[in-house]
Amino acid sequence: MTKIFEKKKVEKEDFQKKKGVKSYSRLRGMRDILFDEYRYWDLVIKKANDLSRAYGFKRLDTPVLEKLEMYERSSGKSSDIVTKEMYSFLDKSGEKVALRPEITPGLVRAYVEHGMFNMPQPIKMFTIGAAFRHDKPQAGRYRQFHQLDVEMFGEAGPVADVQLILYAYNFFKELQLDISIQINSIGCKDCRKSYLDKLVKYYKDRSRSPKLCVDCKKRIIKNPLRLLDCKEEVCVAMRAEAPQMVDSLDDGCREHFVKVLEYLDELGVNYNLDPFLVRGLDYYNRTVFEVVLEEASESRQMALGGGGRYDELVEFMGGRPTAACGFGLGIERTILAIKEKNIPLKQEEVTDVFIAQLGETSKRKAMTIFEDLRRAGISVGQLFAKDSLKHQLEEANRLGVRFSLILGQKELSDGTIMIRDMESGVQEVVDLNKTRQEVEKRLNIAKG
RNA sequence: GUGGCUAUCGUAUAGCGGUUAUUACAUCGGCUUGUGGUGCCGAUCAUCAGGGUUCGAUUCCCUGUAGCCACCCCA
Numbered sequence: 001m002t003k004i005f006e007k008k009k010v011e012k013e014d015f016q017k018k019k020g021v022k023s024y025s026r027l028r029g030m031r032d033i034l035f036d037e038y039r040y041w042d043l044v045i046k047k048a049n050d051l052s053r054a055y056g057f058k059r060l061d062t063p064v065l066e067k068l069e070m071y072e073r074s075s076g077k078s079s080d081i082v083t084k085e086m087y088s089f090l091d092k093s094g095e096k097v098a099l100r101p102e103i104t105p106g107l108v109r110a111y112v113e114h115g116m117f118n119m120p121q122p123i124k125m126f127t128i129g130a131a132f133r134h135d136k137p138q139a140g141r142y143r144q145f146h147q148l149d150v151e152m153f154g155e156a157g158p159v160a161d162v163q164l165i166l167y168a169y170n171f172f173k174e175l176q177l178d179i180s181i182q183i184n185s186i187g188c189k190d191c192r193k194s195y196l197d198k199l200v201k202y203y204k205d206r207s208r209s210p211k212l213c214v215d216c217k218k219r220i221i222k223n224p225l226r227l228l229d230c231k232e233e234v235c236v237a238m239r240a241e242a243p244q245m246v247d248s249l250d251d252g253c254r255e256h257f258v259k260v261l262e263y264l265d266e267l268g269v270n271y272n273l274d275p276f277l278v279r280g281l282d283y284y285n286r287t288v289f290e291v292v293l294e295e296a297s298e299s300r301q302m303a304l305g306g307g308g309r310y311d312e313l314v315e316f317m318g319g320r321p322t323a324a325c326g327f328g329l330g331i332e333r334t335i336l337a338i339k340e341k342n343i344p345l346k347q348e349e350v351t352d353v354f355i356a357q358l359g360e361t362s363k364r365k366a367m368t369i370f371e372d373l374r375r376a377g378i379s380v381g382q383l384f385a386k387d388s389l390k391h392q393l394e395e396a397n398r399l400g401v402r403f404s405l406i407l408g409q410k411e412l413s414d415g416t417i418m419i420r421d422m423e424s425g426v427q428e429v430v431d432l433n434k435t436r437q438e439v440e441k442r443l444n445i446a447k448g
Numbered sequence: 449g450u451g452g453c454u455a456u457c458g459u460a461u462a463g464c465g466g467u468u469a470u471u472a473c474a475u476c477g478g479c480u481u482g483u484g485g486u487g488c489c490g491a492u493c494a495u496c497a498g499g500g501u502u503c504g505a506u507u508c509c510c511u512g513u514a515g516c517c518a519c520c521c522c523a
Contacts, residue, residue: 085522392483
């Protein structure tokens with residue numbers, strides 16, 4: 001290290017020590033959402049609001065912090081999300097609480113707690129908010145991430161499933177992303193039971209079970225359904241011959257699933273039947289689906305969203321037996337996909353006119369004019385914090401305004417104000433009392 | 449949680465045992481003390497942290513941290 005360098009470094013450290021300060025950085029897997037990023041957020045949130053309105057879903061937000069027990073019960077005490085990834089801790093009163101690892105349970109809780117079964121069914125709701133999982137971070141995967149969550153309670157028929165899938169489908173399509181829907185039915189608790197017996201029997205066969213990977217040897221006992229989505233080569237090969245859930249559906253479940261698919265065909269929704277699709281949460285039954293990006297070019301193959309039916313969950317969470325279904329989709333992942341596809345964003349909001357001031361008295365007057373123009377619906381830029389005209393016009397230029405108003409001592413004493421055309425550089429002096437009219441006149445001409 | 453790759457000004461980068469650590473954009477100042485956009489001049493700003501090897505480390509090694517990639521899982 002050179003001497004100069006060393007000296008500088010020591011100075012910096014000394015400075016920090018003397019002041020008693022240090023700098024901090026974000027926690028791992030956490031992100032700040034900066035100004036430019038918000039342009040994407042606005043786009044996505046607007047699409048969510050528009051579609052929710054169109055399909056009749058209303059917004060409902062619940063707290064990010066809830067009782068730990070609630071997630072253990074709903075998402076499943078054995079699920080990875082609950083056992084390995086949840087941020088849970090004791091609060092100051094000693095209560096076991098958790099930051100939500102997913103959003104659905106909170107919405108179910110709200111449905112039950114507010115007695116929504118007494119309202120006209122179905123109840124259709126959506127929420128946009130943060131969820132937390134202590135995962136190992138990667139692109140599109142953060143410890144605090146945001147989901148759009150859409151749920152429908154009190155409708156058992158296939159139209160409910162279809163409307164949700166359609167919502168998800170249109171959401172991505174209208175954001176110009178090429179996605180496909182992976183869909184499957186995992187039956188109800190009755191027919192799934194007999195299916196699982198068949199499945200376990202298949203895998204326990206002496207010709208197969210010794211070859212299974214380590215994880216699958218556990219799965220066969222703990223959660224046999226998950227045998228199906230193992231990525232190990234041997235296990236993938238083995239599952240080709242395995243009995244499929246769709247063949248074991250009972251009459252009710254089969255009829256339901258067939259109807260869902262018929263509707264989707266009718267509506268022209270591009271879907272893939274995936275007999276091995278199972279989801280990571282315990283509460284699903286019948287229809288399950290995932291949204292994946294079509295682009296084969298990207299090696300990254302992350303689900304943008306997923307959901308399904310959970311007809312038992314409301315009762316399981318202490319409510320009246322209520323059929324329900326829903327889905328969640330990742331905001332960050334959606335934005336990542338939009339960025340990777342280079343989908344152009346709308347231009348930022350334009351500012352119509354800038355007001356510059358020179359000197360204390362004109363600053364006061366300029367602030368009043370700013371308010372007048374603002375109330376008249378004109379979008380006005382300003383930099384009252386700086387006094388030099390140079391700085392102010394620089395800012396005006398950054399904002400891309402068509403006209404700048406300049407108010408100095410001279411204008412103020414004459415009762416006038418200067419209007420500068422930023423393209424031509426032509427400046428005119430007009431009556432201060434007619435500022436608004438003069439601005440409006442010029443803006444109208446400029447806009448044609 | 450497991451394995452791999454990476455880490456230089458705000459951003460994007462060059463250098464790879466001895467340099468005044470490169471360049472561009474951005475930022476700030478000046479040319480122009482009441483005038484922006486293009487021009488010219490100048491300035492500020494970085495080797496992720498800690499240890500080791502070495503006469504000497506930004507460069508090599510180890511550990512930590514963070515990001516990325518694959519897996520696990522999922523959004």
